[in-house]
Amino acid sequence: MKTYTFYVSGTHCASCKIFIEDTLNEQIGIDRASVDLKRETVSIDTTLDESQHRLAEILTEKIHHNGYSLSVEKKAGEKKDNGVIWQALPIGLAFLALFFLVQKSGVLNLGIGGQTTPVTSFIIGLIASVSSCLAIVGGLVLSLSAKVSQDNVSDIKTFVLFHIGRLVSFAALGGVLGAFGKAVGINFTLTSILGLLASIVMLLLGLNLVGVFVKNKIALPSGFFNFFRRIEHKTLTPLILGFATFFLPCGFTQSMQVSALGSGSFMSGLFLMLAFAIGTLPILALLSFGSASFAHGKHAPLFFKSAGVVVIGLGLFALLAGLAGLGIINPLFSI
Amino acid sequence: MNKIVSIILATVLVIGIGIVFFGQLKNNPGLNGVQTAQNVEIRDGVQYVTINARGGYSPKVSTAQANIPTKLVVKTNETYDCSAALVIRSIGYQKILPQTGEEIIDLGSPQSGTLQGLCSMGMYNFKINFN
Secondary structure, three states: OEEEEEEEEOOOOHHHHHHHHHHHHHOOOEEEEEEEOOOOEEEEEEOOOOOHHHHHHHHHHHHHHHOOEEEOOOOHHHHHHHHHHHHHHHHHHHHHHHHHHHHHHOOOOOOOOOOOOHHHHHHHHHHHOOOOHHHHHHHHHHHHHHHHHHOOOOHHHHHHHHHHHHHHHHHHHHHHHHHHHHHOOOOHHHHHHHHHHHHHHHHHHHHHHHOHHHHHOOOOOHHHHHHHHHHOOOOHHHHHHHHHHHHOOOHHHHHHHHHHHHHOOHHHHHHHHHHHHHHHHHHHHHHHHHHHHHHOOOOHHHHHHHHHHHHHHHHHHHHHHHHHHOOOOOOOOOO | OOHHHHHHHHHHHHHHHHHHHHHHHHHHHHHHHHHHHHHEEEEOOEEEEEEEEOOOEEOOEEEEOOOOOEEEEEEEOOOOOHHHEEEEHHHOEEEEOOOOEEEEEEEEOOOOEEEEEEEOOOOOEEEEEEO
């Protein structure tokens, strides 16, 4: 009988202790597993003859589905985290300041003369992707991408599916709008509510990326994150999310939807919305694939926290604006 | 990076963002005092309040007379942004305006008070004070 102590990561709630202890105690050859939440350690008695490193691997396999992992040494990354937030905060805020300054400057209110053609809607898409729409659509893409990369799911595949879902749904729904015209109305209140949901997701993910939930051991959202962890493995999820971005509140999208409505045929509506979606693609693709490459680089902790700050800022902006849009609160600002 | 430097930087940036958001509110009354005269006019007993919608609404605050027939004219000129998606909650109005054109909205004879218009995402707004 030997006694080992491992460091455990991912313990964010009191019930984690019970869960880990129960799971480990079920394993053959493991006795008396006990978790020390404060020190983030697990000690076990074992009759197995494996090395401590091998044991950490074996046991991690049993509990990593639930977001925990065991290691022999304390993970180096987590020690440095406290310092990183102080670098991430100004970086994130600088991005936010730049973003809002660009909005305020009016640079984006370019005039594009004449009728809306696929070419103009492509250009409008380019503008839209750096406009205030970025606060919702881009913020959501950034937060989801960073979270997916952080959890180390096959992120590239997920992003490709997301963008495909987005392009296909814009083309298809654009075609539907063109073909059926006024019969299909897109409800303002519905899009506003979707926008609110998106901003809440952004806030939660942003706080998670910054590490607030880890540090303060807030137990409440663990259900949310477990749910999230489960759905992000599915192939269909990124496709559906891409589809849903069609309905997110964005003035440019809505304005293009009206153009598609008025275009009068399936094909013209399809090309209008597809060209618009392709126009928004470069920035959104940069956000998601950029996240992936940062996430696997050595500045990953800094990237996640900076992205978290940006996402919280955009989420707050979208939330307050969305509540004002629904008439629940008075508008606090006008950019 | 030093922690103190970083806190100072962060504070400066927060103040900067604050100015972007709220700085304008203070300037508004003076600015609109000038514009009000131009965007409200009475023709044939009907009061027309004109608002330009593109990259936001201007003027942001207008003052008009209460209790006379009033029409709100919202002008769009190659407006693709959110300001084309107009919502006026108090009269239950919501519509995505044509990209270029004039939308005339009948307000009836508004009582004294404030009428507020927003874009559907909520980041742009305008107010008309009826006295």
